[in-house]
Amino acid sequence: MNSVTRIPRPHPASMPPRTETRDRAAVTPTDRSHPAPRRVRMEEVARVAGVSPATVSRALKSPETVSERLRARVQEAAARLGYAPNRIAGSLAGARTPLVGVIVPSLTNSFFAATLDRMTTILEAEGYQLLIGQHAYDAAREERIATAFCSWNPSALVITGRDHTRGTVGLLSAAPCPVVEMWDHDDRPLDTGIGFSNREAGRLAGRYFAEQGFDKVAYVGAILGQDARARARSQGFAEQVRHLAGQDPLIADAKSRELGEGAAALRQILQRQPDTRAIAFSGDMLAVGAMFEAARMGLRIPQDLAILGYGDLDIAAHTNPPLSTIRPPHDEIGAAVARHILHRLAVPEAQSENVDLGVRLIRRLSA
CATH class of the missing domain: 3.40.50.2300 (Response regulator)
Incomplete structure (x- = not known):
């Protein structure tokens, strides 16, 4: 059974703490479209940390040039605001790259391999390339990968599951691009959710x-x-x-x-x-x-x-x-994620979605 609920993207400040995957719940559709979030600027980090933008730049790009106490202050402010430095800002300020960042727990798990293969086929045909990271079920490593991917100003970000560190939630909530949480389904994705319970x-x-x-x-x-x-x-x-x-x-x-x-x-x-x-x-x-x-x-x-x-x-x-x-719908997830991303990029005012693709029992002779 497939079900689709269209939902507005919540503001980061309204997000509840992440908890373990919850049961499927009915969510009332809404007519409001999805507003693109604004990228957090270095000046905002500087204001929260109580330092100059130049100090923020040094603390994040050359941390050895500032004191440990100052570096910690800047990093804490950056994490709180969901800030990621834009690596291409010098030459393509504000421009998106044709990259789609995808974060999975494992590249050896055939479930995720099938999903990635389907996404690659659809997105590459439209001129996009997958930037893939794996975190080996390590939430802190997932956050580091998300931070790195955000800095490349991708066209979209895809992350596996709904359980993340607070820092990852901040990054994804502030990302100025479509964000898809795949392979899980519950009642409140950060942006779009495509998966199953x-x-x-x-x-x-x-x-x-x-x-x-x-x-x-x-x-x-x-x-x-x-x-x-x-x-x-x-x-x-x-x-x-x-x-x-x-x-x-x-x-x-x-x-x-x-x-x-x-x-x-x-x-x-x-x-x-x-x-x-x-x-x-x-x-x-x-x-x-x-x-x-x-x-x-x-x-x-x-x-x-x-x-x-x-x-x-x-x-x-x-x-x-x-x-x-x-x-589980491994191929279907890959196709649904890719098509959702292409639609969102083609129609900026398109809504977020919360899609449950369901699972099936395949009855054979062992049970």
Whole structure:
């Protein structure tokens, strides 16, 4: 199910503190168009920091030339205002580059690779180039990348998820270009949001297990402490199992998304809960690793143990038996983000959007 809500972009001062991804909520459409935000000027940073613009310039471009105390004052003011120096201001003052900055957690994750590939195909055909950064699920690193990208005066900025540091929120809220938060959906994006509810994806898995009558179930999530999206899916799964089956599922945290971690997770689950009947995983590769391990242990799938993945990677349809999984709209996100950006650049008065592309359960023989 796809839904689109058009919303005005909120002023930075009205933004609430970022919290974990929330449940899907109805948002009333509005007729107001999206006003382009104004770039924060160096003079404003200087006024807040109580120094001259020249000192701000030195503190940010040559920090070794000012005292540590002064540098900290300037950096704090810059972060509070969402200021990023314009690297091309000398020759192209105010001009946008044909760059679209895209920040993802990982370049090895095939989900994001598919999204980037689709975006590249559409945007390059219109003369734009992707500037790609990865932060390895490190929020502080994400902020540093966002700061660097803003300084190149991009035509648009795309960032993965809705959970950011306060500094990143300030930068994106003040960016004088379209900003898209992708791969998550909740009721209040900074500008435009295009994605789906990870919590709802987890609920879908929990609901399916409950409908199948599995009485002992578990969820394996990769790096739940760092990956807010995997964590939201595990929470949605637990909520639905608790609500429909009246039990608390076993939740296990895998160290990575690799095959070997799936095997290790299966052993851990069966050691902690020997009568486990069904396991959902936060990624297909974890699920496939568990299937390999189950075969080594003499367990039949799905007769002895049902396995459900997430991602619908190419391998999912070719395992033995084929892997049941939940399919996020990775290609669709890339296409929707690219087309939204092109529309916003062609029609400056175009509105922001909040788009939920939904997820699908792909039922195969493993569950």
